[in-house]
Amino acid sequence: MKTRGMRLVLIIKRCNLIDMVGIYEETRDIRVEDGKIVEIAKNIDPERYKDAKIIDAENNFVTPGIVEPHSEMGVREQIYRHEGNDSNEVTDPILPQLRAIDAINPTDEGIKVARESGVTTVVAGPGDSNLIGGTFAAFKTYGSTVDKMIIEDEIAFKISLGNTPKKAYGSRDMMPKTRMASAAMIREAFIKAKEYHRQYHSENPPKFDMKMHSLMRIYDGMLVKFTAHQAYDIVTAIRLGEEFNLNYTVDKCSEAYLIAKELKEFHPKLVIGPAYGGKRDHEIRNRDTIIGSAMEKNGLDFCISTGHPTVDISMTMVQTIMMHKKGLSRKTALEAMTINAANMVGLGDRIGSIEVGKDADIVIWDGEPLDYYTSPNTVIIDGNIVYNR
Amino acid sequence: MLIIKNCRLMDMVSIDEKIKDIHINKEGKIEAIEDKIDIKDYSNVEVINAKGRLVTPGFIEPHCHMGVYETGIREGMDGNESTNPVTPQLRAIDAIDPMDAAYDVAIRHGVTTVVAGPGSANIIGGTFAAMKTYGNILDKSLIKEEVCMKMALGENPKFNYGKRGKAPSTRMMSAAIMREQLFKAKEYYEKFKEYEKSKDKSKGFDYDLGLHNLMRVFDGMRVKIHAHQADDILTAIRIAEEFGLRYTIDHCSEGYLIVDELKEKNVQCIIGPTVGGRGKFESRNKTLESAAILEEEGIDFAIMTDHPVVPIEGQAMQLALFVKHGLSRDKALKGVTINAARLTDIDDRVGSIEVGKDGDIVIWNVDPLDTMSEVGMTIIDGKVVYENKGDEACVDYKKM
Numbered sequence: 001m002k003t004r005g006m007r008l009v010l011i012i013k014r015c016n017l018i019d020m021v022g023i024y025e026e027t028r029d030i031r032v033e034d035g036k037i038v039e040i041a042k043n044i045d046p047e048r049y050k051d052a053k054i055i056d057a058e059n060n061f062v063t064p065g066i067v068e069p070h071s072e073m074g075v076r077e078q079i080y081r082h083e084g085n086d087s088n089e090v091t092d093p094i095l096p097q098l099r100a101i102d103a104i105n106p107t108d109e110g111i112k113v114a115r116e117s118g119v120t121t122v123v124a125g126p127g128d129s130n131l132i133g134g135t136f137a138a139f140k141t142y143g144s145t146v147d148k149m150i151i152e153d154e155i156a157f158k159i160s161l162g163n164t165p166k167k168a169y170g171s172r173d174m175m176p177k178t179r180m181a182s183a184a185m186i187r188e189a190f191i192k193a194k195e196y197h198r199q200y201h202s203e204n205p206p207k208f209d210m211k212m213h214s215l216m217r218i219y220d221g222m223l224v225k226f227t228a229h230q231a232y233d234i235v236t237a238i239r240l241g242e243e244f245n246l247n248y249t250v251d252k253c254s255e256a257y258l259i260a261k262e263l264k265e266f267h268p269k270l271v272i273g274p275a276y277g278g279k280r281d282h283e284i285r286n287r288d289t290i291i292g293s294a295m296e297k298n299g300l301d302f303c304i305s306t307g308h309p310t311v312d313i314s315m316t317m318v319q320t321i322m323m324h325k326k327g328l329s330r331k332t333a334l335e336a337m338t339i340n341a342a343n344m345v346g347l348g349d350r351i352g353s354i355e356v357g358k359d360a361d362i363v364i365w366d367g368e369p370l371d372y373y374t375s376p377n378t379v380i381i382d383g384n385i386v387y388n389r
Numbered sequence: 390m391l392i393i394k395n396c397r398l399m400d401m402v403s404i405d406e407k408i409k410d411i412h413i414n415k416e417g418k419i420e421a422i423e424d425k426i427d428i429k430d431y432s433n434v435e436v437i438n439a440k441g442r443l444v445t446p447g448f449i450e451p452h453c454h455m456g457v458y459e460t461g462i463r464e465g466m467d468g469n470e471s472t473n474p475v476t477p478q479l480r481a482i483d484a485i486d487p488m489d490a491a492y493d494v495a496i497r498h499g500v501t502t503v504v505a506g507p508g509s510a511n512i513i514g515g516t517f518a519a520m521k522t523y524g525n526i527l528d529k530s531l532i533k534e535e536v537c538m539k540m541a542l543g544e545n546p547k548f549n550y551g552k553r554g555k556a557p558s559t560r561m562m563s564a565a566i567m568r569e570q571l572f573k574a575k576e577y578y579e580k581f582k583e584y585e586k587s588k589d590k591s592k593g594f595d596y597d598l599g600l601h602n603l604m605r606v607f608d609g610m611r612v613k614i615h616a617h618q619a620d621d622i623l624t625a626i627r628i629a630e631e632f633g634l635r636y637t638i639d640h641c642s643e644g645y646l647i648v649d650e651l652k653e654k655n656v657q658c659i660i661g662p663t664v665g666g667r668g669k670f671e672s673r674n675k676t677l678e679s680a681a682i683l684e685e686e687g688i689d690f691a692i693m694t695d696h697p698v699v700p701i702e703g704q705a706m707q708l709a710l711f712v713k714h715g716l717s718r719d720k721a722l723k724g725v726t727i728n729a730a731r732l733t734d735i736d737d738r739v740g741s742i743e744v745g746k747d748g749d750i751v752i753w754n755v756d757p758l759d760t761m762s763e764v765g766m767t768i769i770d771g772k773v774v775y776e777n778k779g780d781e782a783c784v785d786y787k788k789m
Contacts, residue, residue, distance in 0.1 A: 078666055078667050078668070078673075079667050079668075079669070079670055079673045080670065081668060081669055081670070109667065110666070276700070276702075276703070277665075277700060278697040278698060278699075278700055279460045279461045279697060279700065280458060280460075280461065280466070280697060281461060281463075282461050282462060282463060283461075284461060285460055285461020285462070285490070286461075308666075309666045309668065311665070312664075312665040312666030313666075314664075314665070314666070315664065315665060318664070318706060318710075321760060322702075322706070325760075325761060325763070370760070371760045372706065372709040372710060372713060372760040373709070373712075373713045373760065375713075
């Protein structure tokens with residue numbers, strides 16, 4: 001890319017634009033400078049920007065990059081299932097001091113596959129085995145060091161309900177062995193963190209406790225991601241979130257469609273998925289791609305996740321298509337993968353839509369996005385062409 | 390008796406999208422396929438009008454664990470008897486639960502036959518069964534109770550046993566165990582044939598259930614050999630040729646890298662599951678382009694989901710993605726119909742719409758390779774087992 005003055009300019013001509021905030025299939029040109037979107041107009045004259053790099057989208061669909069709101073990408077690597085698996089520190093069920101950023105391997109093949117599938121931002125964190133697993137990181141899917149890729153090094157806490165912590169600890173005769181203990185241990189940590197937070201902001205700060213020092217940030221509005229599959233675990237998550245007045249989402253939500261009507265009154269924020277894939281576990285046996293249309297029909301606030309590598313990131317669009325086939329509308333489906341996902345991880349001001357001032361994370365498709373036979377033609381992150389087919 | 394009118398028929402043998410009528414007799418077999426069958430010639434006949442929609446044979450899943458690994462029930466996991474790497478005496482029919490929710494999913498997605506068996510933890514795992522996806526009594530749903538003997542190479546056996554300090558912990562040992570058992574079975578086979586021929590049976594015969602089951606590979610029972618990596622595929626071929634086995638290479642992830650060898654040896658493969666992640670090292674080179682490469686080189690293959698690895702509702706999606714990456718429509722559909730039947734030795738009954746074969750038929754509302762593909766009606770043995778009433782979940786969760 002050449003420079004104009006000191007600025008790097010990219011102009012994308014003839015976009016059939018779906019910007020996710022109002023423009024739905026209208027022809028537009030997009031101008032990008034220094035990685036940010038600076039102009040969206042019916043006709044941008046490239047002559048005015050002599051050194052600009054010009055891409056002709058040839059009236060293909062153009063959307064913001066897909067945002068993956070809950071995954072283990074880079075933490076649990078593709079291919080190297082022994083050497084490259086750093087997702088579950090199953091030595092203590094309460095580990096809020098762990099950070100995914102310290103485990104993410106930027107050379108994980110999953111990150112390359114994500115980029116080539118149109119996924120430009122990924123939120124990745126620890127696995128489900130611990131009740132409090134640590135923090136998620138948000139990063140762009142291009143770069144050679146994680147620190148250069150990162151958007152937020154610690155964006156959310158991972159709290160896990162359901163069978164997985166029970167299996168990891170109960171099977172070794174350790175707590176938690178039951179859902180009762182799981183909830184009790186999470187509540188205990190929340191109560192302790194609240195007290196630590198109070199003392200920390202008082203005249204007599206507490207003795208340093210790394211766990212509490214990390215966890216107390218939930219009382220400053222840091223996002224909590226509860227993982228719950230079964231209907232009653234989803235309700236437990238809401239119960240805990242409300243009790244401690246947290247900024248939270250309920251993630252995975254396999255059975256949310258079974259209680260969609262009842263969920264409405266709680267106005268929860270739901271990160272749904274994986275909704276497709278093997279169902280060997282009891283708690284995911286009702287997993288069904290009908291969940292998308294059930295959320296939409298009931299007016300629930302939701303976004304879509306693959307839980308990569310549970311559903312491989314290469315299948316991100318395939319999973320959404322399967323929801324679309326079961327009645328989820330095209331517009332809501334696309335929003336659930338972009339702007340809603342960005343909003344739900346608190347990054348809606350930077351990514352998730354094509355708007356002036358936002359990061360230039362853009363996908364040019366070679367056909368209808370919700371079609372198995374379509375692929376990204378060009379993927380742009382921060383104004384750089386990172387993939388070209 | 391059932392007559393299906395106005396089918397846009399793909400019979401998977403010779404008829405490619407021509408309008409035909411199909412007559413299925415009261416035994417559930419296909420009686421006639423004609424341009425026009427006059428229903429007035431029949432009394433007491435059920436008539437379905439396909440209205441020009443695409444009609445194919447019921448789809449076949451040629452390698453899966455349906456009913457063996459049950460959907461979402463830990464108590465229902467009977468896939469790997471990982472207590473002994475050599476268990477040819479095991480039979481999938483003794484583990485399959487025909488009430489597993491996956492069968493309901495299967496008929497909703499046009500799959501009428503599955504070939505299901507044990508997992509790949511053991512070098513010799515036991516036999517696969519071929520069955521229809523409808524019915525609560527397994528013995529009534531069966532096509533053949535034992536169609537193939539499962540064997541496995543590569544990572545799974547060596548990790549399963551190696552981590553416990555047991556054999557095999559290397560590929561060398563895996564191959565040695567497989568060969569040792571085949572030597573023993575061959576010897577047993579010859580002794581048994583002699584014993585059968587002998588007039589004096591007073592001494593009796595020293596039966597061994599494992600070898601007794603395994604020796605059938607010398608009577609032509611097909612062996613399904615699990616192999617992903619090229620070196621494991623070649624080991625499988627080496628051993629199969631040494632013992633003159635009939636076999637397929639199942640999964641065959643790196644087969645496309647050694648096509649010359651596959652061609653030279655006339656190897657038949659069942660490829661897949663190919664969509665999704667490269668979750669293990671031995672499958673790191675799998676690619677959706679492999680099917681097109683095998684087709685171009687003229688290799689004989691069928692396509693599997695390995696349900697529940699790719700759940701059965703993903704069968705048509707996987708086909709579409711193979712087609713996206715260059716596989717022909719014809720080979721994609723044959724990969725889950727006639728070729729899947731032929732490579733599991735059940736093509737005398739299923740896999741195509743031909744006179745004399747089972748009346749297993751799918752009427753598609755939207756073609757199977759279309760993104761929006763949708764089954765309209767599934768028919769097994771001439772009986773309508775599923776009718777799409779619109780906007781349904783993949784499975785009736787109340788059944789689970």
